[in-house]
Amino acid sequence: MKIEADLHTHTVASGHAYSTVSELALAAAEKGLKMIAITDHGPAMPGGPHLYHFSNLKILPDYLHDVRILQGVEANISSDGEIDLPEEILKQLDFVTAGIHAHANYDNTDMEEHTAATIAAMKNPRVMMITHPENAYFPVDMEAVVEAAAKYKVILELNASSFDRFRYGKRGDVGKVLEMCRLAREYGVPLCLNSDAHFHLDVGNIEPLAEIIDKAGLRKEDVLNTSAEAVERFLAEKKTVQ
Numbered sequence: 001m002k003i004e005a006d007l008h009t010h011t012v013a014s015g016h017a018y019s020t021v022s023e024l025a026l027a028a029a030e031k032g033l034k035m036i037a038i039t040d041h042g043p044a045m046p047g048g049p050h051l052y053h054f055s056n057l058k059i060l061p062d063y064l065h066d067v068r069i070l071q072g073v074e075a076n077i078s079s080d081g082e083i084d085l086p087e088e089i090l091k092q093l094d095f096v097t098a099g100i101h102a103h104a105n106y107d108n109t110d111m112e113e114h115t116a117a118t119i120a121a122m123k124n125p126r127v128m129m130i131t132h133p134e135n136a137y138f139p140v141d142m143e144a145v146v147e148a149a150a151k152y153k154v155i156l157e158l159n160a161s162s163f164d165r166f167r168y169g170k171r172g173d174v175g176k177v178l179e180m181c182r183l184a185r186e187y188g189v190p191l192c193l194n195s196d197a198h199f200h201l202d203v204g205n206i207e208p209l210a211e212i213i214d215k216a217g218l219r220k221e222d223v224l225n226t227s228a229e230a231v232e233r234f235l236a237e238k239k240t241v242q
């Protein structure tokens, strides 16, 4: 499986990532990607960027090294399902993702609460993708999450870093992600394969997902970011309901 767009990457602005926007874009160009989303963590992440970081993203060009640059965020879902950026900033961004992160406004402990918070975040029409819903540390009721993703037209991510056992341990739950793939196909929910790169050499690297893609029997048409054009179409459609 080959992706044209990597919709989850971090720059130095995240506070625990180590490359710049230019380095990410150049690496993407070298790997033949057509599009990347810059999705630094929301301000609730310790060491994360201030809100001004996001309101000033507009100074970036739409293309760098011939790669389409989507100005985005990986917002933090809080215990009550809110996200950590206000509407006036969210509406300026091309691509809003949201995920649950430890130490970032989140202290729920059970599956029912993780599920409720994730679904509440999806109800925000600005939220376009849920990052790492297969996270073993915050297990969700996958059927409820996929059903909500279908209803609110939200992408569910397969996060390559989650399955990079050498560097991230066992963050990704294989059983959950396979269940997610099966249900997403059943409910017609778009999936994305993303690197979650925190260093430019990892941009576009979805190698840790190879076995899962195979086991889940994913086809090109199940995966939105195999086509940058399909991503643009999804964004345009989402704008109409915001």
Ligand SMILES: [Zn+2]
Pocket (backbone or CB within 6 Å): 074, 099, 101, 131, 132
């Ligand atoms: Zn994340």
Ligand SMILES: [Zn+2]
Pocket (backbone or CB within 6 Å): 008, 010, 074, 131, 196
């Ligand atoms: Zn991330």
